[in-house]
Amino acid sequence: MPDESGGLLAIRGDHAALLGVLWGKSAGKAGGRVNLLLSHLLDTAAVAELIWDRFLAPSTRRTLDELAGGETRGKRLFCWLCAVHDVGKATPPFQQMDRAGSLAVRAVGLGWRKEAGPRQWRHDRAGGRVLIDRLRASGWRDEHVDWVWPLVAGHHGLFPSAGSLALRGSKRTLLNGDARWEVAQRALLEAVTAALGYGSVDEVEPVRVPSRATQLQVSGLIVMADWIASDERHFVGIDDLASLGMKVSRERAARAWEELGLRGGWGRLPLPGEDVFRERFDEQPRPSQAMVLRAAHAMAEPGLLIVEAPMGEGKTKAAFLAAEVLAARFGADGVFMGMPTQATCDPMFDRMRDWLRGIDPKLVSQVALLHGKSRFNPEWKEQIDAGAGSMGGRFASVDEFGLDCCDDPYLDGGGTVAQALAGWFLGRHRGLLAPFVVGTIDQLLFAATRTKHVMLRMAGLAGKVVVLDEVHAADVYMSQFLQEALRWLGQARVPVVMLSATLAPAQRHALVGAYLAGAASRTECDLSGWVEPQGYPCATSAWWDGERARFGVDAAPAWREAALRADESLPAVRLEVLPETVIGSDDALEDAQRRVDEEVADLLVERLAEGGCALVIRNTVARAQSLAKVLYERFAEDEVDLLHGRLTVRARADRTRAALNALGTSGEGDDRPARWVLVATQLAEQSFDVDADLLITDLAPVDLLLQRIGRLHRHTGTARPCGLREPRVVVTGFAPADDGPPDLLGASEGIYGRWPLLRTAALVLDAAAHDGWRVPAQVPELVGRVYGETHDVVPAAWRSAEDEARLLWEDTRRERIEDAERYLLTRTGEHENTTLEGLHFAGALDGGERRLQAVVRDGRPGVEAVLVVREPGGGYRTPAGRALSVNGDVAEALLDEVLGGTVRLSAGQSLAAQKELEPLPGWRGDPWLQYSPALVVDAEGWAEVGGYTLRYDPVLGLVQESAPDFAGRAERRR
Incomplete structure (x- = not known):
């Protein structure tokens, strides 16, 4: 059983000497006092306990229990996986990085033959190597060692290949030091293992290998636990081994959790009754809405539910209640609602809040709005301005080594940690961890890209019901990321509801195939048992029963059909x-x-x-x-x-x-x-x-x-x-x-x-x-004719032109599919891999949400600039006439007005804007404006960018009055 006395279970004297000097955070980064490495590992385990108790979805807890060998066993295994994430700090390359710490380490006989920098053996990759050696020595089977070590080696956002952890030549010398390091590493693992109630490390071994999607989700949760336990305000340094223990760490973790205000969603949701539609919306369901609820009830396993119905049919309400049914049946703890554009997110944010209010009014404050302009939604702004109470507080620091400015999880592109935005759920990578989320579909597509910290996005999606609106809007390029995301969601057993009024048959087929292939952990899935829907509105459901694909197809009359039949x-x-x-x-x-x-x-x-x-x-x-x-x-x-x-x-x-x-x-x-x-x-x-x-x-x-x-x-x-x-x-x-x-x-x-x-x-x-x-009766027919294979759609006189256009269309589609494949999370031929090893081999995308948006939407990064007016005598003002300083400094009271002047430039102007536009001098250091380029116009609204003459008109918006004369410029140069 875990020790509750405040001290650790008995540690042998020689082990105590080693564990008493191995440091995890230097005094300068831990509130003036060294934090022992063992202290951080136990703190992370204590945070993991709270994540299990107060954050994880029932479905995730059930999966981890099965992984560990039975009910109640998953929690201890999960906490152990979180705790051992930093074992790589018990190595020479890390311990020599702080002078005072290295002297103490050397004093107990832990030496090294060669000085090494952190980049030569970063502690995350070093931890992967340590676990491989120690777990094999403890008797773990290779199949379990192989999936566990990448969780540690990748906890700073990138999963390395096994080859990068090989001990060859100087790398062996740099990492291993003398023989006592193996003793120290074994002592550290044994101490953590005993503190969590295991008799030995070999007892920790799981009973089965989880899917890669579960591994990715657990990896994200490990990162979450590590970041929380790294906050120096709540986890100040402890340099006395006798002061350590799970009781102390639990007290520290509880205080941090309380201040952050973290929580899960609705927990275990009761199955909605027959009158749920009337209870939630004060109306009776239309036939198509009742059809959707029937389909959700009929699914034997978590799966994909595609709802096709006319515009204005009430698909959103049906999707909300289908999410309730699926969450209750399969243990999901929240909902992600993905919308096609930023403009469509705000109305859906209000609708989701109204729906959740009918379930439990306390859930309303747990809804996050994720898109670049969410600050200008008044309800969302009121929610975050109400304080960090419901959405989280400010963090001070994370890790002094292994993260640099561009790696920092609390920043988006640089600056200092002190400038990190308040709100655990609002920062970069973390937004999907909120229990209820309305955002653009890009947030889901990002989870299908080979990006740093992608595991946090999966941790936010797994355990939810995912609802995607207007899925037909995804073009062939975006669809590659959507299908990749569906593969991972299918493997993670995440229920997905998709809504569309005009879905082409080929697109429907591709979406179902991607989800089921993921659920079956195969490159492709046999869909031979599937019957295409015949009616409209219709619902298509698909799931994997462990052996083969299962399907359900239903149809219902549209609610206006009776009126149309009358005449x-x-x-x-x-x-x-x-x-x-x-x-x-x-x-x-x-x-x-x-x-x-x-x-x-x-x-x-x-x-x-x-x-x-x-x-x-x-x-x-x-x-x-x-x-x-x-x-x-x-x-x-x-x-x-x-x-x-x-x-x-x-x-x-x-x-x-x-x-x-x-x-x-x-x-x-x-x-x-x-x-x-x-x-x-x-x-x-x-x-x-x-x-x-x-x-x-x-x-x-x-x-x-x-x-x-x-x-x-x-x-x-x-x-x-x-x-x-x-x-x-x-x-x-x-x-x-x-x-x-x-x-x-x-x-x-x-x-x-x-x-x-x-x-x-x-x-x-x-x-x-x-x-x-x-x-709506003809909608499926019309869409099917345009995107189908028949050649009788156009008149005979057009056939030649149509054939030529089709060849170009198909060539362009192939090129765009190939372009997307470069950025997909899983490379061609890797969908049946069983571990996360090498997931980020050969590099990963990074650079902020704006660059990622350009990647998943197949375009150059869009440039948005903040519109300001230059005064004739110097200084600046807002377009509404409010004065700024000579350098453009913005008072807090004017911030919303200034940010409200953000305007998007056209694609043709973006490249020049990236080179020419920059923040005003007074915006340097401002957390909201320091990376925002200014579009400075004169009093009449005129500006020039890259040879484009632009004018901002209060009625018409940003108008391009003239384009660059590139040919003329070339002529003049000659």
Whole structure:
């Protein structure tokens, strides 16, 4: 049994002398007093006990119990794995790093023949080597030694290969020292093992090898325990061996845990009853929502549940309750909700909080909002400003050796530890450890990249139910990371719920295959028993029963289907085409674009003559800005608004909120504008709960076009003008031709590719000439036709152009898949590996969330700059006119206003911006602004970046007035 007296179990005298000098933290890093290495190991074990009791999901505890050989055994094994993480510090390369500490070590006969720096044998890798030798000597089987040592060797974020731990030549001399080091290492392991109640190290050996996903999760939890136990404020140095013991360490750990405010989610959740829908949402479930709950109840094992249903069908509510059912049945302790964009996260944050309030009001404060602009969500800001009480406190330090500035887990790119942001759950790598999380899908995709500290992301995802909205939005490049993530989640037995209105059959097949391959720990999984869903809405479930894949498929009528059946002659949506042809020389393009915009404006004036609300979606910011300028001339100022990604953060948030208030569920009746036009980019394409009377949209691939149609006549009971009571979509952005394929906008082709646009254009033209589309009934058919293998989608006169476009499309897809493979967590051919050894072989990605976002979304790192105005006489001010200092120093009261001026530059401007823009002098050292480049404009809003002439307009946002004349520059240089 563990010792409770405050001292350790009996330690032999010669062992006590060794353990009494081996140090883990120098006096300078441990509050003025050396912290013995054994002290840190016991502290980490005590923290691990709290992680087990107060943080781990029931499913994780059950898995570890099975691993250790029975109920109640998993906790001790978990604590032991956490405790031994720093055994590599009991080696010459580490112990010689502090002068005072090294003298004491030498005094007891622990010497070394050659001085070594920490990079030659970092203590994490040294620990892996020590464990290999000591565990084998204790009689552990190789299969268990092989999976345990990488947990120690990788606890600073990177899993090395076995070859890097080989003892050859000078490496053996540097690591081993004289013979007494083996005695010291054995003594350290035996002391920790005895303190945790084991009779010997051989008793610790597990009974089975866990999956790699479980290993990765445990590795992340080890890192978590280590970081908490490394905080010098709560774990001050103890240099007296007689003062050590689990009782002391538990008291220290309890104080640290209490101040951090760490906790898990809902613990063991009772299985929801039949009336749960009414209890949570005060309404009866629609047929499709009841279908989703049936599917969740029917899954025999944790698995993948794909829900396909029309826009506005209520998929989110169904997903929340499916998460409840799956959590109750399989022991999950929280939820991660992944959204396609930052803009879609904020409304979902509110919805998740409302849902959790119905389960337990105390859970509301445990929801984290993870995206780069979360500070500007008022509810989230209020939650974190309320203090570190619910979300964690400030940490002082981690580890004096083995981490440098860019490695520091509390910082994002440099600075000092004292500048670390408050909140354990809010820092880099750690956000997913919060029990309930709403974030962009990028947070999940990061967990599928070969990045440093990736184990923390897996530790945050395993033990939760993962819900992913709008999964069809992942393009072929992003899908490689999504499928890799699903492999790991499947192996970790994490229930996953995916939502989509327009999922292509091939995409559905790939997602199911990836999850099941992971669950089976195979490169591929046999899906021969799977039957494709036939109805719509539909639910597809898949799980691995230990021997083979199992499936469930169900369908239900859409909630509006009865109304549509009442009048079979009435199409759900009528389509019209507004041809657009831009003709002329480069000098005339602006005039030609204005003519196009005037045609759209004429149509809007005509259709909104009796009032009504229209949504216009353009494929580029420039097109949206150009149209908005014309509409502001034709409509009253309060009848037009513009929403896109190159507004300041504050303006974008305010306009998004205004649009949702005007046209969302709260915008019915007297609050709905009499006449209003919202011009937007793809921000309004998905998870944007607005109800427009009329939709005008640029041509886009059919799945995205249907998503846009989902904003049209979205809610029932909305009063609409007589001429807008029938849902109509006007598709523009292309020009049909009499004898061949249509002319497509080059910008649209660049975004989406020519092949899906041609096939979609054929369906649009056919629908416009006949009866339109019956949405939602035809959604699967339309998506299947565009992305399917048949060649009868386009007219015969287009076939040659379509074949050429398809070849280019397929070549581009192959190239993008190959590009993604370079960054995936698991390399080709390694999916059946059984340990984490070499996971980071040949390096890992790092460099902050912005760089990672560029990796998983296949683009150069986006540049965001903080907009400030330079005063004519010197100094700066905010765009709203609030004065800053001559150097740009920002008072605390102005911080939100300054950060609210953050604006994203276009892709073409980003490279130049990275070179030219930098923080203002007064921002140096500021934890919020020190890495934020400033876009300094004059009093009229003008600036130049890399030869681009830019202007920030309060209404239009960041406008590119002119581009660099690269050819002219080259000519002038010649």
